[in-house]
Every structure is written in structure tokens, then in C-alpha cells.
Amino acid sequence: MGMLRYLRLAGFPVSLGLTSALVGGTLNRVMIVETGLPASFVGMLFAIPLLMSPLRVWLGYMSDAHPLRGLRREPYIVLGAALIAGAVSATTLALFHLPPLSLPMVALTVLLFAAYGLGKNLASNTFEALLADKFKGDQRPRAVTLSKIAMFGGIIGGSLLLGRLLDPFSPERMTLIVLTAMAIVFLASTFGSLRQEPREAALREASEKARSLSFADAIQTLILPDPQVRRFFTVVMLVVIGTLTQDVLLEPYGALALGMSVGQTARLIAFWGSGAVLAMMLAGMVLIRRLGYHRVLRIGVLTGAAVFFGLILAGLLKSPILFVILVFALGVSTGLSAASMLTAAIEFTTPARAGLLLGLWGLAHELGQAIGSLMGGAVVDLMRALTGGDILASYGIVFAAEAMLLLLAVRLARGLNLRESAIFRAEAHGLSLQPASATSDSLAPLA
Template identity: 30%
Template sequence: MPFADIGTNELPLPRLMRLSLFQVSVGITLVILGGTLNRVMAIELGIPISLIAVAMALPLVIAPARAFIGFKSDNRRSYMGWLRTPYVWMGAMTQFGGLAIMPFALFIVSEGQSQALIVGQAAMLLAFVLVGFGVHTVQTAGLALACDLATDEKRPRIVAMLYTMLLVGMFGGALAIGQLLKDFSYIGLVRVLQGSAVLTILLTTIAIWQQEPRRRDREPSPQAARDTPRFFTVVRELLAGQADLKRLLLALAVGTAAFGMQDVLLEPYGGQVFDMGVGATTLLTALLAAGSLAGFALAARLHSRWNANPNVVAAIGLMGGIPAFSLVILAGALGSVALFSAGVFIIGLGSGLFSVSMLLAVMHRIGHAKLGSGLVLGIWGAVQAVAIGLSVAAGGAVRDQVAQLADINVLGPAFQGAAAAYSVVYHLEIGLLFAALLVLGPLVRPQLLEPRSAPTGRFGLPDLPN
């Protein structure tokens, strides 16, 4: 069994598996946000994709709060004696509220009645912000809690296991939601969203129950308040003191945007171009997660067995995305579901290779600074999520604009098909992949590489935010 040997006397495997349930709940929520709702809002409810893109992007654009949340949880002082638990619980409750009100907001928007449209749109955007903020808070504080409980020796593989559980949650959630919405109905959508809200609370409660020890030495005091470092000062010193860190973060942002721009388009593309049902398009998220797991396994072999340079492996992941998006474009022209599915799987594979390898490179440099795990996880997650948010919004806007121009025959007969507007976005993503390779290129030069220690025989991630 993978990760069967990572338990210790202080943190036995059953307790660790219970803690990982918060990642399973996050994985299910990400399937709903990034997969099912895209298709349902665009096809069944008829909501404009540009509005969907804004709704999807909002919770990601507020992701810089992850760094602040992680920093505050590192330095929290409370009479309760907990650092992370209050933040995890607050995040779960916020996520619950967003999922609970979301279906009713969507129905108001889909009806299109002018007197209620503004209220519906505001409620819809609020629901997405609440869910996104809840996910950011739960992940940042929950993973920081895992780092606190783990020993230095076991921490890399423990957080790697938590990342795997996130993908397992996405895969299992996609399969379950696909079956529940196989025959789509509005009542079924309400049940899925509100059932997911309840499941989020249950899984998170089970995950954090009696996990974090209470420390009475963390009580607030005037002296402790004066000694607490300032957030912006710490971040500024970190960026100024770490060589090549800014370039790494820029490469992370561009590469993440390249792989993430299609998140809002994947299921609508399957529905409009290939006439796939709701259940079938939801399974595309499972296929994407399976590709990410395969990329994780391949990165494990490359890093642990051959001591591969993480920058080079990240570049391999970026290059893998180029034929993947080409397959998706070709599938639309040929009407081939098989080619489309293959392209989706390879997108996940390349994305997994890129994200894991960039994490290793970034964490190697950040690890030299004496920082709490919450801030480190927050910075990583903030860069990733902001890049995805902006790219998702841009992808949806470009697709809608091209479709409108095609409808009035401005772009000529070549853009009349349903796949044409989507293919423009996929071509943009290929361009972003090349741009990410250009940013990453100088870090692959031999003179900029630091000596790497011999492989230990086991692969583990220092920390992982999502």
C-alpha cells in the first residue's frame, strides 16, 4: 500500500488518514467548481460563458489571502491554544455557506427576469467567492497543521500523501457526481450542491477532531503582540533574499495559466462540440485528475531514482502540454471523442509534472529562510491560484468575443463551427506554454544550477498547498 510506512508513534497512519479527509472534501468541491458547474451553467442554464468565467475567477483572484492566512496561523495567539484548527473550521463553514446558496442563485440568473437578474448575479458571485475563500483557508491551514504534526523526516512524504488524497477526492467526486447527474434535473443539481455542502462539514470535522494539541503558552500578551513580525516585511525580505525566486514564481504563474485557462471551457467544449451529457463531461475531470496522478508518479520516479533537475522536469511537463492541446484542437475538427479524451489525459499528465517539479524548485529556495509552514504554503498557493483565476477569466472572455464575431460573420466561414471559438483559446494556451519555457529557460543553464544531493530512494514533497 502506498505511504503505508509513513506513520509514527506520534502520528500513526489511521490518524493521518483521518486528517487527510479535509483534502478529500476540497477535491470534491474543486470538481463542482471547476467541472460540473461549468457545463451546467453554460449548456443547461444558458448563462453566458463570460459571466461564468468571472464567477470562476473571483475565488481564485482573491487567493493572495492564502499567504496572509498562513502567516496569521503561524503567529496566532489565542486563549484556546490552537494555531490552525480555528482557521480550518472557519474555512469549512464559509465553504458550506457558498455551496448552500449557490443553486438558488444560479436558477435566478438562468431565468433572466430583469427585476431579479442583478440580485441573482450578485448572489451567484457571492456564492463562488465564499466557496473559493473557504477552500483557500481550509487547504492552507490544514496542510500547515499536517506539517506541524509531522516529524522532519516524515513531513515530505506526509504532505505528498495529502496531495494524492486531493486527487483521489477529485477522481472519486467526479465519478460520483457524474452518476448522480447522468440524467440531469434541476432538483438533482440542488441535491448535489447541498449534499456536497453537508459532506464538506462532516469530512472536515472528522479530519480535525482532536488533531491539534492545545498550547497554553500561546496566550496573547502585549509583549507577544510587539514581537510578532509584520506580514509585508517578512514577504519583502523573503523575495529580496532568495536568488532566482522571482523568476521561479513567474515561471510558475505563466505555466499554471497555460494549463489552467481551459478549466472553464473543458466541459462546455465537450457538451457543445461532442454532444456529451452532464455525466459524461463530469468524467472529464476524473480523466484530468488521473492524468495528474500519472504525472505525479512519473515525477516521483524522475526525482527519486535519477535525481532529475526539477527545472528540467518542469520543462518536460510544459512541452507535454503542447501536443496535448493540439490533440484537443484536432479532436474538435474531426469530431473524435477518443482524441479529445487522450488530449485531456495528457494535459493532466503535463500539468502534474510541471506543478510538482516547480514546487520542488521553489521550496528548495524558500526552505533556506526560517519561515512558518503556513506562509510558505500560502505564497505557493497564492501564485498558483491568481494565475489560474486571471487565465480562466481571460479564456472565457476570449471565447465569448470570438463566438460573437463569428455569429455576425466578421471572421469568415472558418470560424462558423462550434469548436472554432474554443480552439482560439487552446491556441493561446500553447503560446503561453512557449512563454513559460522562455521564462524557465535561464534556470536550466548549468551555471545556475546548485549541486543536488544524492537521491534517497524515496520521493517526497517538502510542502504542498493544493
């Protein structure tokens, strides 16, 4: 029964991966190609969930401080899954039953993507907080890494399955598949999360401690003044920008600089994904336990910096084979960095502040990803205009910039010691951080 309970935990990350494949891949394409919506409008819709990521911090605080029916995690995960399933299902129905770009269609889809973003941020953040509550010690890196691998499995498996089921395409077939998939997502998320939250008196006391500060006071007292919190936030952002800016660049670079075909560049994501999954498994099962997440993060980030300089060399040598090897190595770098950062984030949580702190790291990740996506395309376009279309120079500048950001992240991470955070120091001494004027008194014995 214990093993079954652990296996059930995979229900949510697998469902999240399936949803990502459906929304980011299939629904994105259908909205632009089959329904003829402008790409700019679709891009705006897909930016809405990302723009809602600052809510993760508040949602995390609500999960910490305001249990529903005595539980801090399970009800919020189920509520988030319901919002996800309902919003995606309703969006599909609206696409095929409302006139394109009519006022009702535009207003409804904007509202539904906002509901999808709210549900995704709520459920994802609370699930990570559940892992922090449930697992301790060496179990944590394995648990968080396997949850990410389960999500990758949902993305890959969902993409393959949706590709087969939607051929040939019709609105009726698409609607039936989406409604079925979203029912599975809700049921699997619910079944996977029920009876998973520890029923401990200490966690009930932690909720009371979380409620002792309002959300605004928690931000002003716990987050903003703490140099370790600020440093970790910056490190996460720099690593994400440095490793994910290339998401929209690798396939065009392979085509323009190396003359690779559409089929060859389409397979790059498989090489990258294979490297990421293998690295995450290795990090979660072995490396973090033996080396610590600091060293694994350093190895992953330095590997990524070296790979970006290698991508420039591959373009100079016109070597598609070297390029593919480097893409796999970039996946390894991303997997090591992601596993170590998530482990660090969960290790930094406290019983009273898990949702709040994980919301903060989720915000850093989403913000870094948004900046990276904007930076990559904008810099390439600018450099192509300035260099008369020089592909190697344009893409090489971006790759070199990513490498430098990763090296800066390594430097900043040297001074990172989350156990020196005021949050940890206060809880270790049984003290409560208080807002405004009480803060200095509550921390005085720790100075």
C-alpha cells in the same frame, strides 16, 4: 492509531475535490441551464473566488502569527470549511427561492461567492501549512502528492456520484443533495484536521517570531527584496500558464481540427486526469526522493513543451489517436510539474513563515491560471479573426506559445536555489529579519 491519523488527513482534500466538482460542474450548469441565469453573470460569480486569491498571503500570515486557542492550523481549517459549506448551501437555497436577477438575489450570491472564495483560500492554504509543519524530509513529497491525489479522487468520485444522484433533476433533490454534501464536507474536514497539528514548543516559538513582524513589514522585508522568492514566483506562474492555458482549448481543438465527436472529446479529461494522477503518484513516491524536485520539475516541463509541439503535428496529420496519446502525456507532464512545484514550495517553508510563503505560491498558481485562461481564449479568437478562421494556425500559435513559456521556465529554474533565500539564511544562523533600516544589520553576518 498513527495510520488512522494519516488516513484522516485525506478528509480535507477529498472534501475540497467534492466541493470543486459540485460548484465548478453541477452548480455552474444548473445556474445557466435550469435557472436561466446569463452566462456572463455566472462567469463573474465564478471569477470572485479567483480574484480573492491575493488574500492567501495575508491569511497565511494570520495562521503563522495569530494562533486560535493556542493552535495555528486546525482552527483555521475548520473555519474555512465552515465558510465553504455555509456559502455553497446558502447559494443553492438562494437560487431556488429568490427571483432570478433580482437585487436581493444578485447581492446575496455575490456575497456568498466571496465567502466561498475566502473559505477555500483560508482552508486550502492552512492545510498545506499543516503538512509543512507535520512532515519532514522524504515524508514531505509523499504527503503533499497524496493529498493532491486525494483531491483528484474527490473530484472524480464526486462528479460520478452527483451525476447519478441528480438524475432526474428537481430543485428539491438538488437542494437536499447539496445540503447533505456540504454537511459531509464540513464534518470530514473537521474530523480530518483535529489533533493533527504538532503540539511542540518550537512551533509556539515560531508563532512568536512570526508576530515580531507586521504583515506589511513581512512583505517588505522577506518577500519583495529576495531574488530567490521573486524567481520562484515567476517560475510557478510560467509553468501554470504553460500547462493550464490549454484547459479550455483541447476539446474545441479536437472537434475543429480533428473532427472528433462530442463523446470522444468529453473523454479527453479522463485521459488527462489519468496521466496526471499516475505521474503525481510516481513523483511523490519515487522520483522526487531519488532525483530531487529540480530534476522532476525539469522533466515535467520539458515533456509538456514537447507535447505542445506534438499537438500541432497531430492536427497537421489529422490523427485523433496521436492526439489522445498526447493528451495523456500532457497529464503526465502536469502531474510531474505540480508534484515537484508543491514539494519545492513546502521545502521552502520555515516554521515561522509556512503559511505566508505557501500563500505566496498559491497566489502565483491562481494568478497563472487566470492569465492562462484569459490568454488562451483571447489569442485563439484574435488569430481566427486575422487568419480568416484557420483552425490549425489559430490553435497552433497558442500551443507554440505555451511551449516557449515552459522552456523559459526551465531556463529560469536553473538559477533557482531556495536555500540561498535570505529567509533561510537568517533562520539558519538564528537571526531575525527586521523591517526597514534594521534589515541590513540583521543580515550583515550573512553577506
